[in-house]
Amino acid sequence: MSKYKPTNVTNYGISLEEIEAVNAQISDYEDTIASIESKIQGVLRQANALRAQRQHYMDLISKCRGTITLVRRAPDEILAHIFEYCAATGWAKAPLVASHVCSKWRRAALAPKVWSYIYLTSESRDPLQRMQLWLSRALKSDLHVTIDAQVVDAPFLLAMDLLLEHITQWRSLTLEARFVQQARYLLDRCTGQANQLQAVTIRAFAAALDGEDGAEGLTGLREAFERSAHLQTLHIISNSFPSALPIQISDLSMELGTFPLGPISVDNMLETIAELPSLERLTLVAPNNFSASLLPNEQNPPTQLSSLRTLFLEGYPDFNQILRYIETPILRHLHLRSTEPPLNFPHESTGVALRSFIGSSRPPLKLLEFHDIDIPHSDFTYCFLNLPLLEELRLHETEIPNEVLSLLNGPDGACPRLKRLNLRWCEQLSGKTLVDLVESRSIATYQEGHSDPIQDVTVINCALVEEEDVLAMARKTTCSVVVRDLQDHCRLRGCCNNARYRQRLRFRHRMDLEGGDRSIHLILD
Template sequence: MDRGWYHNVVVSSTPLTSVMDCVSCIREPTEDDMTLIRQIIMSDEEAIQELNSETTILYSVLERLRLQKDKHQENIRRARSLLTLARRLPPELLARIFETCAKSGWTRAPVAVSQVCSAWRKAATFPRVWSHLFLDLRSGNSTGKVEFWLSKVQHAPLHITLDIPLESPSLDEVLGLLIPRSKQWHTLVVKSVDSTTMNYVFRRCSFPLPNLRQLNLITETESSQGEAVNMASLQDAPRLSRLLIVQPNLPQWSSFMGVTKLHVVLSSSTLFTPSINATDWIEMLQALPELRDLTLELSKPGTRTYNDTQPTVDLPHLELLTLHVSPEVNGILLTMRAPALRQLHLRCSSEPLARPHMPSGAHLCQFLESSPCVRLLELYDVDVERIDFVRCFELLPKLEELRLHDSDIADEQLRLLHGGNGYCPNLARLDFHWCNYLTGSALVNLTRSRLPQDEREGRVPSTMPPTRRIHEVAVINCLHVKEQDVLDLAEMTLCRLLMRSDEDHCYTRGCCNNERYRQRLRLRHNNKLPETVIL
């Protein structure tokens, strides 16, 4: 930049006459002195006016420089924007990102992103961006939205969500537009107020669905006539593998041969809570021979009556079982035999009992007799007798992870897991929340007993199967686990004082937030805790 103008700026230097040096008497100035003083004032005022003019010129130069600087900064910003990753992403990857946004619940994502810039508008032309169609039939012009969406999706897979109110005049027209595209349906989610509307949708959809993978049916109540949801018309779906059913009663169907994942949520109103019939449960499962993941959940806290029965159903491929029910319903375990089960999650849907629930412990032990391959056992607010813990340990030689929430397990039961000759030799992870009968010293002793013999004695470690030592211990809100116990555990393994984010059931319930305890622990140790303490 040429800086010559800066050196050519001439600032006038008007001589400054001191009035004190000119007057003959400061206390009593004469007439001549007063005339001289007036001349000095006039001279200084003229000098100020000249300086103001020069200052204005310099301010205008400064403003011109500031504007030039802003222009250069804006040019830099635009230049850098051309170098960002977003500018260099190929349209195929952008389209995948937009599709993920729509899948996560941002229903207007395809419309919004297509109005950002030409590059995004080009990426939004990919048909898969428009694959997720969310229709709330309470809003107006649903048919117009369907027509617009189908024109964009072309032949890409369709993931449809229908939210149907009690009265929906546009339902017939919407179904009339969607049914001709039935071969593109990959996911269908239907939400209705009662079973009558749901059955009407099923009757309209009584045609082959060759590519349907996932079906979610959510019904708040049965109809006033007591009409149950009838899924008989949805049998011709050879690729259907995932089912989510939310309704007051257990679903019934003739056969869904390919379903591998079933999640049943039994909803209930304040006026009527239907019982759970074991016979209906067995008949439901017998129609799912390939089932691998099964969840039964009660939508509201409280208890349900359970009608027991003697017959059982074999689930040879079941690997994951989750029961989020009241303690009285845990007897449903006796209706199933799952020899290949890997994970068992028992969670209480009602308020925790003040004492162990004896029938739950007996049912659990009897169920585990036919499930010797369980690797993960979680008991969430499902407390059993201590003798039942011992029996569970005997029945689980392959157990790798134990999760207990609000349990009465004590030191005596942990001692049964000590050393290479203890129960559950493959146990590698412990996760204890609100276990107030358990001491920290018991956890330390258990972890130390699982160390290789050479490592315990301070010698060079010898080779030993890694599954025989405890890899991680989580302790959250356990009354008798002290700070020194945490530090002792951290010397031998990972000690976690934090939930596992969304993998932990406590994360959604918010019952094990120990932020204040973890903050105090950091401050006491000046943020210099071992890396093996996970905060």
């Protein structure tokens, strides 16, 4: 018979009663946690209810504030002007969208000028109905017409015929077509008396279509607009130069784009331009695709552009040789811009052409710009010594050396009327040279010298111009380190952004710039 007797003690020295007591305690704790969890859920429900109540009152606040916002308080004329701006920038549905917001916006959107921007496109489902609506709302306002003729079909032509009934109200016309054949067909319909028409933009490209022996250029421009007595501005984007242009225009922009059909005859182009007696502003854009352009015979006399005051040449470097074949006796502004990356060496052909142009025309230039174009140092010297009326010099990615720019130093330096300098990415120019230039001309003023003081200097991303040099110039004249003009060529290209530099400059010289030195005239923004 066994002598073993069961006991209430475990192998670890804890009795079964103690285990039961611990389990009971755990159960009590779990019940307490469940009670707390229930209370938490109740509090969360209350919090959610309070959040909903708070959001309700926030919505009421927003609604109240909405009744006193500037947009609600603004006069209808201001709102109408805003809606008109939206339509002018290309938002074709701006009048419709604005008129569906509220009664006040609807009232402002019914202003005739808001509906004066007419967009006739091939993609419209019902162009005639849309045209009827826009014309009925525009009433007698001047019309700014945009015609996008990717496909010319019967509904499109019906809408255009209705639009042509109001041709006397046209103020501007933009015509975009896939081919010049379409553009010619539509222009042939625009022969009405457009007395108010002032600006025309045409985008169409020549190409040989099925059944045609060869590609033809854009023709019919002179006939289409001969009854538009007030037409001043003509902008053409194509791959060939028109054979005839409206003779009354004063501002011509010709942009050669995409694929060339063959060599462009510069001689023929200049002959066409010479037929414009009132031409004051000329822009020629020729990318590298057109580098096979045929230059005129050097034996021919230069083309006389007797009324031209502003000339933009934007193209591949050799395109600047066109300067050798024109004479502009009253030219005031000359802009030479490259469509190609900088060559990083002087372009001799441009220098030769510019010297020939200045020598033969003797233009009274007031502004000279080189953008991504460099010429030999001797040609820079020739320009400075032969442009006594120059008031503004703009250099972008142009490696002009210190000794050449020093020719402008006062009191009897070259270009005595120079007042404004705009220098960007000029890697060879030192800050000391610029400071000396500004100081020498300011001293000349006090001594009644011949040189005008420098009134404005812009320096952007010039590696050898230190911050102290910028501040030194700012103590003598207005100095800027930012692109200010909204229409600036560099702003559109984004090549002269220097936000970090301006932040560092402001931080390092905060005491001077925030009022410690009132003699500093520095523009940072």
